Amino acid sequence: VDLSTKVAGLSLPNLLFNASGVCCQTEADLKLMIESESGSLITKSATYEYREGNPSPRYLPLPSGLGSINSMGLPNEGYEYYLNFAKNYDYSSKKPLFISLSGLSLADNVKMCEAFVAADLPCVLEVNFSCPNVPGKPQLGYDMEAMENALNVLAPLIKKPFGVKLPPYFDIAHFDTAAAIFNKFDNLVYVTCINSVGNGLAIDFETESALIKPKDGFGGLGGLMVLNTALANVNAFYRRLPGKQVIGVGGVTSGKEVFLHVLAGASAVQIGTTLKEEGPTVFARINKELTDIMIAKGYKSLDEFRGKVKTL
Numbered sequence: 001v002d003l004s005t006k007v008a009g010l011s012l013p014n015l016l017f018n019a020s021g022v023c024c025q026t027e028a029d030l031k032l033m034i035e036s037e038s039g040s041l042i043t044k045s046a047t048y049e050y051r052e053g054n055p056s057p058r059y060l061p062l063p064s065g066l067g068s069i070n071s072m073g074l075p076n077e078g079y080e081y082y083l084n085f086a087k088n089y090d091y092s093s094k095k096p097l098f099i100s101l102s103g104l105s106l107a108d109n110v111k112m113c114e115a116f117v118a119a120d121l122p123c124v125l126e127v128n129f130s131c132p133n134v135p136g137k138p139q140l141g142y143d144m145e146a147m148e149n150a151l152n153v154l155a156p157l158i159k160k161p162f163g164v165k166l167p168p169y170f171d172i173a174h175f176d177t178a179a180a181i182f183n184k185f186d187n188l189v190y191v192t193c194i195n196s197v198g199n200g201l202a203i204d205f206e207t208e209s210a211l212i213k214p215k216d217g218f219g220g221l222g223g224l225m226v227l228n229t230a231l232a233n234v235n236a237f238y239r240r241l242p243g244k245q246v247i248g249v250g251g252v253t254s255g256k257e258v259f260l261h262v263l264a265g266a267s268a269v270q271i272g273t274t275l276k277e278e279g280p281t282v283f284a285r286i287n288k289e290l291t292d293i294m295i296a297k298g299y300k301s302l303d304e305f306r307g308k309v310k311t312l
């Protein structure tokens with residue numbers, strides 16, 4: 001079977017890669033991704049300056065086994081680190097490189113995009129509108145006017161095909177409004193759904209305490225528990241963004257959830273919590289599981305079932 005796919009005009013040997021933020025903050029992390037069986041890789045969202053991030057504990061898998069909670073606080077090496085990585089990347093390799101940018105202001109996003117555009121590299125830029133864990137910074141993805149204003153500035157600046165990372169939406173009207181904005185920008189060629197489900201709270205029964213330190217224990221939820229919200233966001237935007245693509249992320253623990261993401265419309269699928277907990281060998285495991293599922297169901301390529309979820 002053929003697990004290859006295309007995103008933003010680039011060919012991925014298989015549809016799997018890391019969720020931004022996991023296994024991608026340092027060159028050592030990114031090297032593990034390059035050496036893994038992933039089809040691509042994306043860097044940790046970059047801010048203009050280096051950031052330490054929030055105090056630990058700031059990430060934990062949930063005792064239920066159903067997911068994770070994080071309030072990392074956008075720790076990253078600063079955008080120039082990732083620009084340098086992108087300048088030195090081996091673009092003759094089979095794996096395309098995606099760069100995530102999450103400026104703390106539109107001005108910072110402009111400065112970072114200008115630097116990447118000036119470098120004129122084959123990597124794909126993705127603007128993160130959905131970091132839920134920077135105290136005092138509301139998610140742009142939940143402010144439709146601000147999101148449109150940002151895109152009015154950034155899309156013409158980036159010129160080349162680019163993507164945006166979105167928070168989960170929970171209201172059909174929000175899918176409609178957001179999609180109407182994205183459809184105004186021809187070079188906005190894909191959306192990545194979903195970022196973590198913002199501001200959950202994990203409490204330990206024995207200690208009666210929040211599990212993580214930042215923000216009184218409030219943090220983004222990931223893992224199996226967000227699968228159905230992720231599938232809904234993937235399918236909602238797949239239906240509403242003709243000619244654009246959706247990268248699915250949320251709830252992937254096996255080939256089965258990857259299959260569901262593709263049925264919902266995903267062109268590629270990212271792994272976060274399960275990659276964090278299992279390590280980069282997860283890509284070989286899940287590619288094999290998806291292959292076995294496709295053989296069992298008689299599918300030879302992803303195109304044969306992408307977006308083909310049936311309704312009753």
Ligand SMILES: C=Cc1c(C(=O)O)[nH]c(=O)[nH]c1=O
Nearest residue numbers: 045072073074131133196220
């Ligand atoms: C970029 C910051 C993000 C973070 C973070 O660094 O806290 N966590 C997430 O779950 N999603 C994000 O987008």
